[in-house]
Amino acid sequence: MSRIVYVNGEYVPEEEARVSVFDRGFLFADGVYEVTSVLGGKLIDFEGHRRRLQRSLDELDMPAPEAMADLLEIHRELVARNEIVDGLVYLQVTRGAPADRDFTFPGEDTKPTLVLFTQSKPGLAESPVAKVGIKVISVEDMRWGRRDIKTVQLLYPSMGKMMAKKAGADDAWMVEDGVVTEGTSNNAYIVKGGKIITRHLGNEILHGITRAAVLRFAREAQMEVEERSFSIEEAQAAEEAFITSASTFVMPVVEVDGVALGDGTPGPIAARLREIYLDESRKAAI
């Protein structure tokens, strides 16, 4: 069934949606994005994603689209029109389409491009993968230095996923200066002595909206949290590990570079955090 997507103020069937070949998102990866999950027809942590979008725009001096104030309404309209029960809403803003290809940023007459579409994923929260966990490999982190900005420059993370697939794993953790930065599209965690360890915030990683929520719930549940970097060797010796992202929530990791963690099955802390995160997020969904 054809989707209804949103492009610059209009709701159109996906076949009719058009963006210019001169769009800077297409030519320069000059764009930012957000992915908000939908459970039971409601948006999870919409406000967190809206705020991070504004921050990404500010950091890049990119003008906000005129519809910035209507984003909640647009998300809800797309969820309704496409009858999404479980799934996600993808949003992208680019610096727009000037008359010619030019490295310098265009003037004020070039309006940003705003595109949103939905992806239906029935049973998203009941993923059978969460019961068995995923395997990760390590790859060198070869991305640029402002990973805290959620840009559409996703070629290297995409290559990382392909390297993982080729190695018979599910995903890759990226390593820089001997320590893990994050997963290709998620934040990375280990558990040691019952303590949850995840890299501190900075320009080296995306400030995950799920990360912020999970750490808050963990602290509220009296779990110990330490924000610091860790190496692959430390991860391989950990009791358990997991990742977080808007579309995987909390997902256990059971193997790192071919070494099974603990008994090779998802650990109790990851399982508990997943349950708390899903419960609380469903309650707060709008």
Ligand code: PMP
């Ligand atoms: N790190 C990277 C590199 C990501 O691409 C993502 C997901 N977009 C995350 C972390 C997780 O962020 P969030 O919890 O906001 O989805």
